[in-house]
Amino acid sequence: MQLNMAKRMQMTPVMTNASRIPATARRDRLIQMIGQRRYINVSDAAVELQVSEMTIRRDLDRLAESGLISRDHGGATARAPETAFDAEEPAFEVRGRRQADAKEKIARAAARFVQPGQTIGIDTGSTTHRFARELLDRPGLRLFCSNLRTAGLLAGGKSPVYALGGLIRPHEFSVCGPMASSQLSGLWLDAVFLGVSGITAQGIFDYTLEDAEIKRAFMERSRQVVVLCDSSKFDHRSLVQVGPYGQIHVLVTDAALPEHLAEPLDRAGVQVVVAGQEAPAFSEP
Incomplete structure (x- = not known):
């Protein structure tokens, strides 16, 4: 019992x-x-x-x-985060109005990477256009632009401006094609500042094959690659993956990255700068 x-x-x-x-x-x-x-x-x-x-x-x-x-x-x-797919590129004017405050903060933070006497590449995009405004009063730079709108803006500044020649995309006024790429192949830049349509855990994206080709050419000819991306573009991809994170050195944004994006950037050794926090210093890649 x-x-x-x-x-x-x-x-x-x-x-x-x-x-x-x-x-x-x-x-x-x-x-x-x-x-x-x-x-x-x-x-x-x-x-x-x-x-x-x-x-x-x-x-x-x-x-x-x-x-x-x-x-x-x-x-x-x-669970893997949802990734939005942006099939069409909004008009430049529309993009310029979106996240305007965030883009202004990003532009100011990114401009602190530019040192006197440097040769700088400026990619097409609404955020990079805002970044260009920060350089208007900077003498002694050499500025290479892949967007005629941005080149025209900088022509009224204190540093010489070089606009790439090639095929002009209507409405966007970006310059692309083999002629523009070949011009970049003969240059060596201190830094390039890139705009993107979005970022995911896999890397950086853009809307069009033509602009993505110029971004890659800029990246190949630059000692420092700085990507400008506001937080509304997190987990957004579009037609073309421009490159993985191993090909960039700095990401300037306006908000802390979610963990699933921060991890691959950290593994790739990318410096992440959140605008409004401690001022970055230009460093050797």
Whole structure:
């Protein structure tokens, strides 16, 4: 009789405070664990939360059905963030009005990388156009532009301006094509400041093949590659991937990057500058 009672006691699960946690609170804790560790397995989660593996499996299945995590046989991972695809390039005037305050902050922060006497490349884009305004009163620079609108702006400044020659894209006034690329192949720049349509964990993007070709040519001929990107472009991709993060040196933005973007930038050794924080110093790549 005593032996049977002892066996029954061994088979009865011990109820703990953790096992009495409401299911919603337990699932919130699982989401937190996955966010911190990127992956959890069922057995470790069961031990940590002091519940059965079956309970953890049910919780993970429910969270996966809700789209909050990604499930596999042995555990779960953080769900990949949604990436927006921008199929069409908005007009320059429209882009210029979007995130205007953020772009102004980015432009001021980026301009602090420019040192006296340098040769600077300025890519096409609404943010780089705003950046160009910061250089109007800077003497002693040599400025190479791939956008006629930006070159015209800088022509009223204190430094000589060189506009690339080639095919002009209507309305955008960017210069592209083999002629423009060949001109860049004979130059060596201290730094280039690039605009992008968006960034993802894979790298930087642009709307058109033509402009992306010039961006790559600029990157190949520049000692320092500085990308200007406001936070509305995080997790946005478009037609062309210009390059991976290993090909750039600095990203200037207006807000802290989410972890899934910060990690690949950090691995690539990219310096991230958030406008309004500590002033950057121009450094050797």
